[in-house]
Amino acid sequence: MNIDLKSKYDSIIFDLDGTLWDSTANVATAWQKAKEEVDYVKDDITQQTVRSITGMAYDAIFEKLFPYLEPQVREEFKARCAKYELEVLNQKGGELYPRLKETLDYLKTNYKLFVVSNCQCGYIETFLRLNDMEDTFAGHQCFGTKGQPKFQNILDVVHDYNLKAPVYVGDTQGDYDSATKAGVPIIFANYGFGQTNDEPVAVINQFAELKKIL
Known part of the structure; x- marks a missing residue:
C-alpha cells in the first residue's frame, strides 16, 4: 500500500464490530x-x-x-x-483482529483514539475492559447513549473533544455514509463485514496496515 496519510489527521475514530473485533x-x-x-x-x-x-x-x-x-x-x-x-x-468477549493491540499502541502515540458504534450501552465498555484498553481510547459514544444516528455521534465526539482533523475507520456502507454525512473522511476496513462502492481516502485489508499509512 503506497498511500501515506501521515500528519494529515489529529485523531482516529473507530467503528467497533468488524473493525476492531468480531463478536x-x-x-x-x-x-x-x-x-x-x-x-x-x-x-x-x-x-x-x-x-x-x-x-x-x-x-x-x-x-x-x-x-x-x-x-x-x-x-x-x-x-x-x-x-x-x-x-x-x-x-x-469477541475475537480481536490480528495485531490490533500493537497497532493501537503505535497509533495512540500520535493520535487521539475514539470509538463510535451503533451498539447498546455497556458494549463498548465491555470491549475496553476485557481487553485492557480503557487507557487506549480518549472517549467513546454509542447508539444506546442518546438513541441518535451514528453520524450525529461522530459529530458529538468531534465537538466534545475539539477535534480539528479526525478520520473514521469502519467496515460497512453505513459507516461510509455516516462519516461522510458528519464531514469526516473514512478509511475503509475491507476485512470486515461490509463493502462500499464509494471512494474512501484509503482501504486496508488488515488492521495492522494502519501503521504504514498513519
Missing part, C-alpha cells in the same frame, strides 16, 4: 438463548444472522429481523437479547 458468534449465542425462552420468535438466530445486521442501529436491527412482532413485544425481546448479550460477552 458475532457469542452475540448469536446470547440472542439464541433469549429466543429459546419465548414462543413468538420463528427462526433460530445464528452467527450469519448477526453478521447480516452488524453495523445497524440497535433498534433497527430488531425491526429488520423481527418485523412480524408487535412493537411492544419486539421491545421486550430486544431487552432480553441485550441483557444476555452483555452477560455472554463479559464472559467470552
Whole structure:
C-alpha cells in the first residue's frame, strides 16, 4: 500500500464490530438463548444472522429481523437479547483482529483514539475492559447513549473533544455514509463485514496496515 496519510489527521475514530473485533458468534449465542425462552420468535438466530445486521442501529436491527412482532413485544425481546448479550460477552468477549493491540499502541502515540458504534450501552465498555484498553481510547459514544444516528455521534465526539482533523475507520456502507454525512473522511476496513462502492481516502485489508499509512 503506497498511500501515506501521515500528519494529515489529529485523531482516529473507530467503528467497533468488524473493525476492531468480531463478536458475532457469542452475540448469536446470547440472542439464541433469549429466543429459546419465548414462543413468538420463528427462526433460530445464528452467527450469519448477526453478521447480516452488524453495523445497524440497535433498534433497527430488531425491526429488520423481527418485523412480524408487535412493537411492544419486539421491545421486550430486544431487552432480553441485550441483557444476555452483555452477560455472554463479559464472559467470552469477541475475537480481536490480528495485531490490533500493537497497532493501537503505535497509533495512540500520535493520535487521539475514539470509538463510535451503533451498539447498546455497556458494549463498548465491555470491549475496553476485557481487553485492557480503557487507557487506549480518549472517549467513546454509542447508539444506546442518546438513541441518535451514528453520524450525529461522530459529530458529538468531534465537538466534545475539539477535534480539528479526525478520520473514521469502519467496515460497512453505513459507516461510509455516516462519516461522510458528519464531514469526516473514512478509511475503509475491507476485512470486515461490509463493502462500499464509494471512494474512501484509503482501504486496508488488515488492521495492522494502519501503521504504514498513519
